[in-house]
Amino acid sequence: MTGERAAELEELGIVWDTADHGFETNLGAARAYYELHGTLAAPRGATILDIAIGQWLTNIRRPGGLGKDQGRARRRAAALAAIVPDWNPGERGWTVDWQRHYAYLAQLLAEGARMTAVVPGVTRHGEDVGRWLATQRRNWDRLNAEQQQRLGELGVKKAPRARRAPAKTAAAFPGAARGQRGLPERP
Structure with a gap:
């Protein structure tokens, strides 16, 4: 078949590779999710445009989730990174939940x-x-250096250490030495 004939068939809606077509459909849903939420760190149960986008993103973040063909996997990763570079927070050393928050x-x-x-x-x-x-x-x-840096750029600082109250001593409780804490002293 000639390239011209194939192009005509594609214009009519012929799909040659269903895997790529499915990826493109889900990628469109990922764009819509990003437009609404400003992140691709969707919870597993998230849906948009009748697509289970959270589960799809969870699946493609797994090793080999972008496909076995390395060229295809790189193209797919680049398409996701074009939406948002942090689409796979695990590569940065933190969770999807952390990224979303x-x-x-x-x-x-x-x-x-x-x-x-x-x-x-x-x-x-x-x-x-x-x-x-x-x-x-x-x-x-407990945060890694990049997490601390990102939060710092937003103005977040480490919480000050809580002051400890001085330990109460036996002398603070009359009769404590005799095991009578809280009871009045014997005459």
Whole structure:
């Protein structure tokens, strides 16, 4: 068959490679999800345009998920990276959940929210960004350097260490030495 004839058939809707066609359909849904959420860090159950986009993204992030053919896999990865470079957060050393919350925090701040106002209970797309932020600040030393840098660029800082109350001593409780804590002293 000539290239001209093949092009005519393609114009009529003939699909030569169903795998590529399916990928392109899902890629269109990924673009729509990104337009709505500003990230491809979709939860596994997310759907858009009647496509289970969260499950599809989970599947393609797995080793070999973009296909066995290395050339095809590179082209597909490039198409996803053209939507957002962080489409596969595992390659950066953090989870999809972390990426999604980070993106939502960045959006809240870009829309004018003050960092001090992002407290537990502040949500975006049903995700508690305030609680996540408090956890990041508290567990700062567990984050990798790039996570700390990205959060720092948004103005997030490590939570100050909580002051410990001085330990109570036996002398603070009259009669404690005799095992009578809280009981009045014997005359």
